[in-house]
Amino acid sequence: MALDTSTAPTASSKLVKAATSETRVARLTLIAVALGFVALFLLLPLATVFIEAFRKGPAEFATALRDPETFSAIRLTLIVAAISVPLNLVFGVAASWAIAKFEFKGKAFLTTLIDLPFSVSPVISGLVFVLLFGANSALGPFLQKHGIHILFAVPGLVLATVFVTFPFVARELIPLMQEQGTSDEEAALSLGATGWQTFWHVTLPNIKWGLLYGVLLCNARAMGEFGAVSVVSGHIRGQTNTMPLQVEILYNEYNFVAAFAVAAVLALLALVTLVLKTALEIRYSDEIAASRRH
Amino acid sequence: MAFRSSTRWRFRQPSVIPGFGLALGVTLAWLTLIVLIPLSGLIWRSTSLGWSSFMSLVLDERTVNALTISFGTAFIAAVVNLFFGVVLAWVLVRYRFPGKRVIDAMVDLPFALPTAVAGIALTALYAPNGWIGSLLEPLGIKIAFTPAGIVVALVFVGLPFVVRTVQPVMEEIDKEVEEAAATLGANRFQTISRVLLPGLLPAGLTGFALAFARGVGEYGSVIFIAGNLPYVSEIAPLLIIIRLEEFNYPAATAIATVMLFLSFIMLLVINSIQAWSRRRYSNGA
Numbered sequence: 187m188a189l190d191t192s193t194a195p196t197a198s199s200k201l202v203k204a205a206t207s208e209t210r211v212a213r214l215t216l217i218a219v220a221l222g223f224v225a226l227f228l229l230l231p232l233a234t235v236f237i238e239a240f241r242k243g244p245a246e247f248a249t250a251l252r253d254p255e256t257f258s259a260i261r262l263t264l265i266v267a268a269i270s271v272p273l274n275l276v277f278g279v280a281a282s283w284a285i286a287k288f289e290f291k292g293k294a295f296l297t298t299l300i301d302l303p304f305s306v307s308p309v310i311s312g313l314v315f316v317l318l319f320g321a322n323s324a325l326g327p328f329l330q331k332h333g334i335h336i337l338f339a340v341p342g343l344v345l346a347t348v349f350v351t352f353p354f355v356a357r358e359l360i361p362l363m364q365e366q367g368t369s370d371e372e373a374a375l376s377l378g379a380t381g382w383q384t385f386w387h388v389t390l391p392n393i394k395w396g397l398l399y400g401v402l403l404c405n406a407r408a409m410g411e412f413g414a415v416s417v418v419s420g421h422i423r424g425q426t427n428t429m430p431l432q433v434e435i436l437y438n439e440y441n442f443v444a445a446f447a448v449a450a451v452l453a454l455l456a457l458v459t460l461v462l463k464t465a466l467e468i469r470y471s472d473e474i475a476a477s478r479r480h
Numbered sequence: 481m482a483f484r485s486s487t488r489w490r491f492r493q494p495s496v497i498p499g500f501g502l503a504l505g506v507t508l509a510w511l512t513l514i515v516l517i518p519l520s521g522l523i524w525r526s527t528s529l530g531w532s533s534f535m536s537l538v539l540d541e542r543t544v545n546a547l548t549i550s551f552g553t554a555f556i557a558a559v560v561n562l563f564f565g566v567v568l569a570w571v572l573v574r575y576r577f578p579g580k581r582v583i584d585a586m587v588d589l590p591f592a593l594p595t596a597v598a599g600i601a602l603t604a605l606y607a608p609n610g611w612i613g614s615l616l617e618p619l620g621i622k623i624a625f626t627p628a629g630i631v632v633a634l635v636f637v638g639l640p641f642v643v644r645t646v647q648p649v650m651e652e653i654d655k656e657v658e659e660a661a662a663t664l665g666a667n668r669f670q671t672i673s674r675v676l677l678p679g680l681l682p683a684g685l686t687g688f689a690l691a692f693a694r695g696v697g698e699y700g701s702v703i704f705i706a707g708n709l710p711y712v713s714e715i716a717p718l719l720i721i722i723r724l725e726e727f728n729y730p731a732a733t734a735i736a737t738v739m740l741f742l743s744f745i746m747l748l749v750i751n752s753i754q755a756w757s758r759r760r761y762s763n764g765a
Contacts, residue, residue, distance in 0.1 A: 206658040206659055209668070212668075213575060216571050216575070219564070220564070220571040220572075220583075221583070224586060224587075227632075227636050228586050228587070228590070228639070229586065230611070231598060231601035231602050231605060231636065232589065232593070232601070234604050234611075235597060235601045276506070277506065277507065280502070280503045280504075280507050280510075281503070283503040284500060285507075287497050287500075288493070288495055288497070289495075290491055290492035290500075291490075291491055296507070296511075298747075298751075300507075302519070303515060305693055305697075305744070305746065306519070306740065307739055308698075308717070310697070310720070310739060310740060313522065313720060313724065313733075313736050314521055315518055317521050317522055318518055320729075322729060323521075348514055349514055349518065368495070368497055371497050372496055375498075381497075403591070409594070410592075410593070410594025412594060412699065413698075413699035413717065416699075416721070430597070430700070433594075433597065434596055437704065445600060446600065449600060452594045452596075453593060456592035457592075460585050460586070460588060460589065460592050463588065464581075464585040
């Protein structure tokens with residue numbers, strides 16, 4: 187190659203670059219503002235959780251976590267998430283199958299209804315179940331007579347959590363399945379596969395990473411939900427307190443080390459969620475529809 | 481026959497794919513049980529209050545104050561997030577710097593971190609004896625246990641909404657648009673403020689509305705830092721809980737209904753911004 191042809195584009199691209207980018211000072215200022223904002227509002231609070239948890243040393247941290255009430259809160263959180271997440275997983279797959287693979291009247295309206303829980307305050311999400319099952323509701327006397335406990339018990343916590351995490355899986359899968367279309371399924375069916383075979387061997391492998399992504403976000407919210415479960419839990423110590431509620435109780439008792447110790451476990455969970463989420467976004471960006479949306 | 485069936489009203493288009501009935505059945509049943517019945521229960525309870533008693537509960541001074549504080553602080557926080565969110569998205573899309581990938585991932589922290597954890601962490605930071613609070617106290621600035629604390633918590637909670645709605649639109653911007661502006665004699669500032677930012681307006685507004693809507697209903701991160709003083713720093717969701725604990729179900733129902741109504745309006749606004757931007761920018765994007 188001749189020398190002048192290799193230098194000419196560089197000179198002109200330098201000119202273009204100068205015309206379409208900011209000065210060095212402007213660039214550095216913007217980066218400083220953005221990073222300062224992130225440090226102040228995201229990194230510092232996160233660091234505070236761990237610093238406060240270990241303020242009196244690792245021994246105190248471990249003692250705080252070994253407390254039987256905290257232990258039962260951890261157990262309850264795991265139970266509630268273990269019930270709520272699979273329920274929403276099944277719902278999410280069914281909803282996205284109906285919405286993405288078929289054309290029917292009222293589809294847009296149905297999608298809006300599925301998104302509805304996102305725009306409801308968590309406190310109201312809990313309140314609706316108190317109004318439905320509480321002692322002065324229409325169902326209250328019936329439940330009381332038959333000894334069925336919904337509020338201030340695991341079923342109420344699960345209901346509130348399912349309500350709050352309702353859209354997560356469906357929201358992730360619907361755009362992904364719409365993008366993928368129906369030709370793979372039609373091919374499988376025309377080759378003689380049954381409906382279930384088509385779903386298990388064709389659709390599910392296509393959506394597995396998107397599904398995992400939705401489940402991950404759903405689980406993080408299910409384990410961390412505070413407002414909605416706070417309304418339905420009744421705060422019975424050692425029985426109906428999930429981890430976030432235990433954080434509140436310990437904090438209000440000025441037991442800061444213990445409160446931040448439980449909070450640190452939750453923060454660790456959040457960090458693991460972020461790492462897995464980012465890994466999925468990098469590795470399987472084509473197979474996750476909403477990698478930038480949520 | 482064939483002629484008539486093609487023009488007949490159909491609930492769904494024919495398809496060879498099986499499972500429509502089952503999938504839609506499960507969806508509708510679950511949606512009705514978990515979302516629609518509980519929410520209509522709330523509406524039904526508030527209509528059974530009667531208009532005049534409903535209005536007197538809503539116009540109660542403490543309720544009006546709580547609603548004003550919730551909406552006011554959420555609005556300020558959304559404005560702060562709009563500004564810093566656009567700057568952050570710009571920096572993440574346009575510039576290279578060490579740790580960019582980590583910062584990008586960290587933006588989603590408020591989605592992943594339980595709100596109660598965020599609440600106690602922010603309180604520890606901004607309390608008068610905290611790292612930031614102790615720096616501000618000599619200047620006479622108090623954040624924790626004032627309405628300013630509510631704003632801080634809501635900025636944290638709403639941050640990802642603006643960044644994550646603006647970022648993908650920014651990535652789509654054609655470099656040629658900027659080159660055209662530059663060749664026509666615009667300086668860099670003019671290119672950004674007259675050419676690039678107007679294109680980002682719908683996404684920015686959507687992010688703003690999402691952050692605002694989330695902030696209005698937020699509870700967990702706010703109650704620790706707010707101080708919860710009636711008429712001053714008591715948010716509407718907290719007042720609902722207080723009324724519930726007093727077994728004052730009518731008042732709790734009335735406040736919840738107003739909030740629900742206002743968030744539906746927000747949802748409508750968000751949808752119309754998106755419809756508007758699709759109409760306006762569909763051929764340009």
